[in-house]
Amino acid sequence: MPKTDAAGTATISLPLGFYQVCETDAPASIVDIAPPFLLTVPMPHEKGWVYDVHAYPKNGETSVTKDIKAQEGFGLGAPVQFPVTNTIPRMEATTWTGYALRDTVDPRLTPNAATTGISSVTVDGVALDSSYYTKTIEGQTITMNFTQAGLDWLNADPSKAGQKIEVVFDTIITEVGNGTITNDADLWVNNPTFDPEGENPPIPSNEVKTYWGNAELIKRATGTTGNQGLLKGAEFEIYAAVDPYAATCDAAVAAGNAISINGTTTFTSNENGVISFPGLFVSDSENPVQNSEYRCYVIREIKAPAGYVLPDNADTAITVTVGQTTTTAHPEIVNTQQEVPELPLTGAAGKVLLTLGGVSAAAIVVGLMLVNRRRTHSA
Incomplete structure (x- = not known):
C-alpha cells in the first residue's frame, strides 16, 4: 500500500477476498505499531455488504518536550535546570523493554554532581519511586533510565498511558x-542498548536556549582620562534590577541581595582599574522576556580605594548583553580624592595667638595654686 498522507489516510483497490493488513513502517514518533488485523472485501454491514471498506488501525505515539526553569541564580556557578516531559504512550502490541530520557549538555554546563545531574523525576506531579529508575553521569551526558522494576510497573497497567513523566x-x-x-x-523507547541506528532510534525534543553575558567597568579618579588615574582596590557588589527588561537600563534600581558569581559577592578593581563580573544571566528561549538580547543590572560601590571617598550615589545602572565582554557599553565609575585637613596657623600672627594662649593657661594654674595654699594655711 502507499504511505499514509498528511491526514493519515492510505487507499488501495483490492479484488474480492480475505486479507491480513500489517503495518510495516511508521514515523519516528511511533513507539507502538498497530497489530496485524483481518478484513474482507466486501464486509457485511446491517444485513448488506460494504465494498468500500474503511479500517482504523491505531498507533502508540509519543513526543518529548523540553523547557527551562525560570532562572534564580544570575551569575556563573548558578544552577540551570531543564525540565523534560514525556507523555507515556499507549503500548498494546508491544512490551516495554526500555525507557530512558537522556541529555547531553553543552561543555559550558557541568552536570550537578550533588543531584547526579537530575533534581527530580515525577509522574503527573508526584515523585516516582526511586527504585524504578537510575541516574547516571558520563562526561556531559546525563541519563534517567528505567530499571526492570520500572519497566514492570509500566507493563503491569496499560492505563498509565497518557500520564506525564517529567525529568528535571x-x-x-x-x-x-x-x-x-x-x-x-x-x-529512548525499547532501545536498552542506546543504539542510535537500531530499530527504535531516539526521539529528539525541541531545542531550548539560555543566554549569558559579561560585564567589565573602569574605575578612575575624577578628572582623569586614558591611562591616567586608574584606581585599584575599589570594592563592588552587583544586583538584579527591579525591572530587568526596561526599555532602557539608565534608571535601573537594585533588587534583592547581592548576586554571587562563582561563590563571591565582592568584586575588586585591579591595577588597571578594571572591575570584572564574569558571567551574568540575560534571558532564555522559554521564560519572559523570551530571547531578550539584554538585561539590566545595578553595580554598587561598597568601598572606595585608599585615599578616596565613595560617590554620593554609589549605585550605577548597567546593561548586560548576550556574549558581551568589553567595557564600551558601560560608564566609567569615578571617585573623588579625600580633602586634606587644614594645617595649624603659622607665621607672626599664629605665634602671638599661641603665646597669649600659653600665658592665660599659666595664669590660671598659678591662681589655683594660691587659692589652694590659703585654704591649707587657714586650716
Missing part, C-alpha cells in the same frame, strides 16, 4: 563563551 536535568553554568547555550534531550 540539573546543571551548573561554568563558562559563557559566545553567550548562547543550546540544549535538547532524547527519549
Whole structure:
C-alpha cells in the first residue's frame, strides 16, 4: 500500500477476498505499531455488504518536550535546570523493554554532581519511586533510565498511558563563551542498548536556549582620562534590577541581595582599574522576556580605594548583553580624592595667638595654686 498522507489516510483497490493488513513502517514518533488485523472485501454491514471498506488501525505515539526553569541564580556557578516531559504512550502490541530520557549538555554546563545531574523525576506531579529508575553521569551526558522494576510497573497497567513523566536535568553554568547555550534531550523507547541506528532510534525534543553575558567597568579618579588615574582596590557588589527588561537600563534600581558569581559577592578593581563580573544571566528561549538580547543590572560601590571617598550615589545602572565582554557599553565609575585637613596657623600672627594662649593657661594654674595654699594655711 502507499504511505499514509498528511491526514493519515492510505487507499488501495483490492479484488474480492480475505486479507491480513500489517503495518510495516511508521514515523519516528511511533513507539507502538498497530497489530496485524483481518478484513474482507466486501464486509457485511446491517444485513448488506460494504465494498468500500474503511479500517482504523491505531498507533502508540509519543513526543518529548523540553523547557527551562525560570532562572534564580544570575551569575556563573548558578544552577540551570531543564525540565523534560514525556507523555507515556499507549503500548498494546508491544512490551516495554526500555525507557530512558537522556541529555547531553553543552561543555559550558557541568552536570550537578550533588543531584547526579537530575533534581527530580515525577509522574503527573508526584515523585516516582526511586527504585524504578537510575541516574547516571558520563562526561556531559546525563541519563534517567528505567530499571526492570520500572519497566514492570509500566507493563503491569496499560492505563498509565497518557500520564506525564517529567525529568528535571540539573546543571551548573561554568563558562559563557559566545553567550548562547543550546540544549535538547532524547527519549529512548525499547532501545536498552542506546543504539542510535537500531530499530527504535531516539526521539529528539525541541531545542531550548539560555543566554549569558559579561560585564567589565573602569574605575578612575575624577578628572582623569586614558591611562591616567586608574584606581585599584575599589570594592563592588552587583544586583538584579527591579525591572530587568526596561526599555532602557539608565534608571535601573537594585533588587534583592547581592548576586554571587562563582561563590563571591565582592568584586575588586585591579591595577588597571578594571572591575570584572564574569558571567551574568540575560534571558532564555522559554521564560519572559523570551530571547531578550539584554538585561539590566545595578553595580554598587561598597568601598572606595585608599585615599578616596565613595560617590554620593554609589549605585550605577548597567546593561548586560548576550556574549558581551568589553567595557564600551558601560560608564566609567569615578571617585573623588579625600580633602586634606587644614594645617595649624603659622607665621607672626599664629605665634602671638599661641603665646597669649600659653600665658592665660599659666595664669590660671598659678591662681589655683594660691587659692589652694590659703585654704591649707587657714586650716
